Amino acid sequence: QVQLVESGGGLVQAGGSLRLSCAASGLTFSTYHMGWFRQAPGKEREFLAIISWGGSVTSYADSVKGRFTISRDNAKNTVYLQMNSPKPEDTAVYYCAATKAISSIRPAQYDYWGQGTQVTVSS
Secondary structure: OOEEEEEOOEEEEOOOEEEEEEEEEOOOHHHOEEEEEEEOOOOOOEEEEEEOOOOOOEEEOOOOOOOEEEEEEOOOOEEEEEEEOOOHHHOEEEEEEEEOOOOOOOHHHOOEEOOOEEEEEEO
């Protein structure tokens, strides 16, 4: 059974930093590209970033480019999202997901999802 478990969410002040983690099990982690999404109340799930299976290729949404960094450790079956200088508008539930297609930016293109972790950015 595939499991993706996010952690590291919480309350952070605007301009601070936060690192989210996503631990994977039940799949060959190093063969999947990994993405991060978020969903705020009343809004659609939004693509944030993707990292290739080997970690050499990354891509970001314009809304987080230059502030957030995606990385992975295949030895630990974990993908990370470093959030620097968060803004109140970054408040949302953050999800990690696994896909076989590196160009995936739509939720439907992902095979597996975590349960999400809440991030709240205070002003």
